[in-house]
Amino acid sequence: MVMLITISGLPGSGKTTVARLLSQRLGIPHVYAGDLYRRAAVERGVSLEQFNELSEKDHSIDRGLDAKMAEYARHGDVVLEGRLAGFTAVHEGAEALKVWLTASDEVRARRVAQREGKDWQPVLQLNRSRHSSDARRYREIYGFDLDDTSIYDVVLHSDDQGPETLAEDILARATARFARPGKRATSP
Numbered sequence: 001m002v003m004l005i006t007i008s009g010l011p012g013s014g015k016t017t018v019a020r021l022l023s024q025r026l027g028i029p030h031v032y033a034g035d036l037y038r039r040a041a042v043e044r045g046v047s048l049e050q051f052n053e054l055s056e057k058d059h060s061i062d063r064g065l066d067a068k069m070a071e072y073a074r075h076g077d078v079v080l081e082g083r084l085a086g087f088t089a090v091h092e093g094a095e096a097l098k099v100w101l102t103a104s105d106e107v108r109a110r111r112v113a114q115r116e117g118k119d120w121q122p123v124l125q126l127n128r129s130r131h132s133s134d135a136r137r138y139r140e141i142y143g144f145d146l147d148d149t150s151i152y153d154v155v156l157h158s159d160d161q162g163p164e165t166l167a168e169d170i171l172a173r174a175t176a177r178f179a180r181p182g183k184r185a186t187s188p
Contacts, residue, residue, distance in 0.1 A: 006085035009101035012108030033082025
């Protein structure tokens with residue numbers, strides 16, 4: 001059975017933790033857009049902030065990253081994580097369980113701040129600024145509206161649910177979805 005699960009959401013929503021748990025439980029790779037993006041910044045020898053500024057001006061950066069994500073979506077058997085992962089699956093016509101994780105702005109800011117050893121209030125403002133920049137860029141490049149959750153099969157709130165609970169919920173949904181005959185991810 002070929003399985004494609006996309007995990008999307010804003011920074012601090014729990015995407016990475018949940019995606020890692022799913023990857024471990026299913027024994028399939030976890031491909032993380034943020035990791036690909038960070039590696040590209042390192043390859044160019046710039047900070048993540050500088051790379052974000054460069055990405056706003058040079059759309060080839062996003063297009064290159066998104067082409068890599070699309071290739072993974074076409075092959076399937078992966079947990080694909082990133083803000084555009086669900087849109088990528090739709091665009092590629094890949095059969096996928098598309099999940100959006102959400103949490104309140106403050107909870108997300110506190111999670112990011114804890115992870116990065118920072119005060120949560122400046123992180124809250126940075127998260128909002130980053131979302132605005134990303135939303136504008138993705139709308140310009142692809143016509144995608146990051147705030148449109150209608151493309152997702154399920155929207156889960158992570159404010160009061162731990163990653164284990166969320167992963168179990170998603171795993172049950174994925175097992176049911178991909179066990180149906182005739183439903184397969186697009187093969188290369």
